[in-house]
Amino acid sequence: MNIAVVLFPRLTALDAVGPYETLQRLPDTTVTFVGHQRGEVRTENGYLGLTIDKTFDEVVAPDVVIVPGGIGVLDLLEDKVLLDWLRSVHATSRFTTSVCTGSLLLAAAGLLPGLEATTHWAFMDKLTELGAVPTSTRVVEHLEQRTIIAAGVSSGIDMALRLAELLTDQVTAQAMQLMVEYDPQPPFDAGSVVKAGPLVTARARELFQEKD
C-alpha cells in the first residue's frame, strides 16, 4: 500500500505528521511525501523544515492521499498542478483525505461538490465559497466518494485511525492506536469553539493574528 502525504510551503506540520505517524506502521505500507519540487519546505512560521521526496508527476497512483492544511493553502487554491494531480490520483485512490484547511484544496479540486465537509474552525466560510457544506463533525466520511475530511490539526490522528480500520481491520487499527499511545488526557476541555467559549476563542484569534 502506498500512502502519499502532500507537503507545501507554510503548512501546519501536525496536520501531516499526525496521520503519517498513525499509519506508517500498517503492514506492507510505504509513505511518500510529495510536492511541487523535491527538497525542503518550511512550516507557516518557518520553524520546521520537512522534506519532499517526490514530485507530483512521480507519484501517479497512490492508494491513499493525505492533504494537510496550513496558511499556505490559501496560495494554492488555483494551483493547476496540484489541483490536477488531486483529481488525477483521486480517480484511482482508495481514499483521498484531508486534515484542517487541506479540505479547501479538495474542494477547490472539485472533489467535495455539495458534500458535507469540515476544516479548521476559523476557515469554515471558505468551504462554503468552494462549494462544500460545512459541518462541525470532527471526521466526515463519504465512503461512496472515497473521501474522508478531518477538522483542525490534531483531528488527523482520529481520522487516520478510522482510515486504518477501513484499510485493514479493527484489531490492526487498534494496534496503531496503542503504538502511538493515543489515550488522550488533555488537561483542559477547550478543543472546540463550543467547549472553549468566547474568552478562549478570542485569545486564540488574537494569537493567530500575531503569528500568521
Place this chain on the structure above:
Amino acid sequence: MNIAVVLFPRLTALDAVGPYETLQRLPDTTVTFVGHQRGEVRTENGYLGLTIDKTFDEVVAPDVVIVPGGIGVLDLLEDKVLLDWLRSVHATSRFTTSVCTGSLLLAAAGLLPGLEATTHWAFMDKLTELGAVPTSTRVVEHLEQRTIIAAGVSSGIDMALRLAELLTDQVTAQAMQLMVEYDPQPPFDAGSVVKAGPLVTARARELFQEKD
C-alpha cells in the same frame, strides 16, 4: 521564550511535532530544532526528513527543552555530546521535558535519579535500568526538578498543553488547545496496554518487529 526541540536520526516524528505544534503559537516564542549537525535527519522508517537548524553548541540556554523518542534513542544512551548538552541546558532551563523514549535520554543524562518517570509502554524496563522509577501516569511532573515526562508518542500533546499553562496562563493554554483543535474523538479506546488488551497488544508488538 526559546524552545529547543532535539532531533536525531531514527526519531519518531510525532513525539517532536506534537509539542512543537501545540507550543509554537505561544506569544513571544521561538522554536529551534537542534541536533548534532545541521541538516536533515530521517525518521525511524526513513519516510520523513526533518531539518536540524542549529547544533547543540549553538543553543546554549533555551527556556524549554523537548526531547522526543524513537528507536534512534538506543544509539544515543552513551552519546557524550548530547548528554553533556542536556545536563548543561537543564541547569538554566525553565523546563526540560521528554516524550516517549526521550525520557531514556534524560535518565541517561542523570536528570531522573530515583524519580518517577514514564516512556513508551514497550520500553518501561529500560527506564529502570537507567535509574528512574516507571509509572503508568501519562504525564509525570517534577516541578521542583523542572522536568516533565510524557508517555508514548501522542502524549506529547497533552504534556505540551500543561507546559503551556505553566509557561503562560490557563486561558492562553486553552487557546493553544483550540488552535490545534485538540478535542480527541478516537474511534476506539485502545490507547494504553490496559485498554487495548492482550490481542491488540500482541498485534502491536508484531507490527513493531516488522518495521523496526
